[in-house]
Amino acid sequence: MAPPVMGTREVADRLGVSRQYVLRLLRDDPAFPRPIAELSAGLIWNTSDIEAYAATRGKDRGAPS
Numbered sequence: 001m002a003p004p005v006m007g008t009r010e011v012a013d014r015l016g017v018s019r020q021y022v023l024r025l026l027r028d029d030p031a032f033p034r035p036i037a038e039l040s041a042g043l044i045w046n047t048s049d050i051e052a053y054a055a056t057r058g059k060d061r062g063a064p065s
Helices: 010-013 017-028 047-057
Strands: 003-009 037-039 042-046
Touching: 003 010, 003 047, 010 017, 010 042, 010 047, 042 047
Parallel strands: none
Antiparallel strands: 003 042, 037 042
16 A cells, blocks of 8 residues: 655656656646645645556656657
8 A cells, every 4th residue: 555645756757757847847847746745855746647647657657748
């Protein structure tokens, strides 16, 4: 069972992209989920938000054209 939250590294692993690309998605893709918190350890997302995004975009498709 997946944890209820994910950091940037876990999001990157789930989407099959780099951590830098996750930050690019955050900046450039309005459909990409917003983090729920920014901690000293980094940005945190709800796992369910990332799973929903992955389902609509495809695991390795990344940002829209």
